[in-house]
Amino acid sequence: DVQLVESGGGSAQTGGSLTLSCVASGYTYSAGPMAWFRQAPQKEREAVATISGGGARTYYSDSVKGRFTISRDDAKKATYFQMNNLKPEDSAMYYCASRKGGNPLFRLLTPDDCDWWGQGTQVTVS
Numbered sequence: 001d002v003q004l005v006e007s008g009g010g011s012a013q014t015g016g017s018l019t020l021s022c023v024a025s026g027y028t029y030s031a032g033p034m035a036w037f038r039q040a041p042q043k044e045r046e047a048v049a050t051i052s053g054g055g056a057r058t059y060y061s062d063s064v065k066g067r068f069t070i071s072r073d074d075a076k077k078a079t080y081f082q083m084n085n086l087k088p089e090d091s092a093m094y095y096c097a098s099r100k101g102g103n104p105l106f107r108l109l110t111p112d113d114c115d116w117w118g119q120g121t122q123v124t125v126s
Contacts, residue, residue, distance in 0.1 A: 002026040002116045004096045009121030012086050016125070020081040022096030022118055031101035034072055034079040035109040038092035038123075045095070047108045049081065053101060059108045064090075086125045093120040 008020040022034070032053050039045040049070040050059045058070055069082040079096060097114035099105075105113065 002098075004098060004116055004118035006094065006096045006118040006121040008081075009094060009123045011124045011126065014087060014125060016086050017082070017084045018086065018123060019083065020094055020096075020121060020123075022079040022081075024077045024079075024098065024116075027100075027116075032099045032115075033104070033109060034070075035097045035099070035114060036070060036079075036081045037095045037097060037111065038090075039095070039120075040092040043092075045111050046092075047110055050107070050109045051079065052104060057104075057106070061108065083123070086123075088125050091123060091125045093122050095120045 003025045004022055006020060006022045012018050033050055035050040036048050037045050038048055048061045048064050051070045051072050055072045067085045072079045096118040098116045099109055099113050100115050
């Protein structure tokens with residue numbers, strides 16, 4: 001089975017920082033891109049960051065660009081999401097997702113692009 005397990009969510013104050021982690025198991029992790037999405041109550045799931053297989057390319061939504069950084073450590077099968085200068089509007093459930101290998105898309109992944117999902121970790125900013 002493919003599993004993605006997120007951790008690192010919690011509460012933070014405006015202007016603070018949090019780092020999310022996502023650890024993968026059960027498949028050839030390094031082959032495909034990884035992504036972070038978020039979903040606030042009564043809102044659609046939003047793509048916020050994508051990192052290519054191997055980590056050479058990253059993509060961010062305008063809402064987080066310049067504040068958040070996605071990275072990966074393929075030796076640990078881990079993807080990270082460093083979130084700085086947090087704002088109340090960043091409050092949401094954050095999900096890690098992955099796409100199987102194949103042709104690179106050169107853009108933010110959408111939910112339909114992804115094959116596997118974690119269970120989510122809550123981030124609350126006040």
